[in-house]
Ligand SMILES: [Mg+2]
């Protein structure tokens with residue numbers, strides 16, 4: 629094991645859109661969505677929208693076709709594949725839902741790269757309609773978090789569970805990538821050896837940069853797919869180098885070489901910087 633766990637948000641981090649909006653807009657249900665939004669929680673509304681689309685004759689395949697057109701940049705794909713090839717453990721923590729995420733990841737050949745997807749449950753009911761259920765059942769009880777987390781999901785609780793499951797393996801470090809308000813709780817749970825990658829000028833970046841001292845983790849911002857790949861692979865290299873106890877590699881500040889061009893069979897755990 630490389631000792632690096634990379635945790636990704638999904639919407640506006642891996643895909644460059646909000647998949648809920650993408651499906652609602654793509655299948656022509658935007659007006660109804662906006663009319664109902666003030667009346668119910670987002671997660672409950674998405675379940676309701678799937679019901680509405682079904683009654684309009686939209687099929688699961690229509691929804692899947694729409695999801696397959698969601699924008700996902702080639703450098704996000706190569707960044708994820710390289711991180712996986714380097715031996716990092718990749719997980720998703722997302723407020724979308726399982727069907728949306730799995731459909732998109734499979735379409736781009738990324739599904740097998742991830743060891744865990746933490747998101748809202750989805751299933752197809754007896755009428756053939758997609759149902760979406762909250763990750764955390766807020767009708768039963770609140771998750772009790774005071775950070776800006778939606779009622780159906782506190783990502784901080786999920787990060788804490790992941791950390792607890794890792795505690796026997798002290799060398800592991802987390803790299804977390806996200807854009808939204810819901811990712812803020814995660815960032816507060818990271819430790820001083822971890823890295824937080826907030827998307828610049830997005831809500832989680834605004835929250836973090838307004839009081840950066842609240843975070844223990846190192847903060848490394850990114851704006852677009854190119855920086856996503858570059859910063860992620862740079863941080864993985866730093867973490868791998870530290871685990872290998874070769875401190876001379878830690879001080880490098882030159883641009884990281886394109887890891888994805890290295891032959892996979894001979895992937896070194898520590899990548900050399902050209903002199
Ligand atoms: Mg997001």
Ligand SMILES: [Zn+2]
Nearest residue numbers: 773777782813
């Ligand atoms: Zn929370």
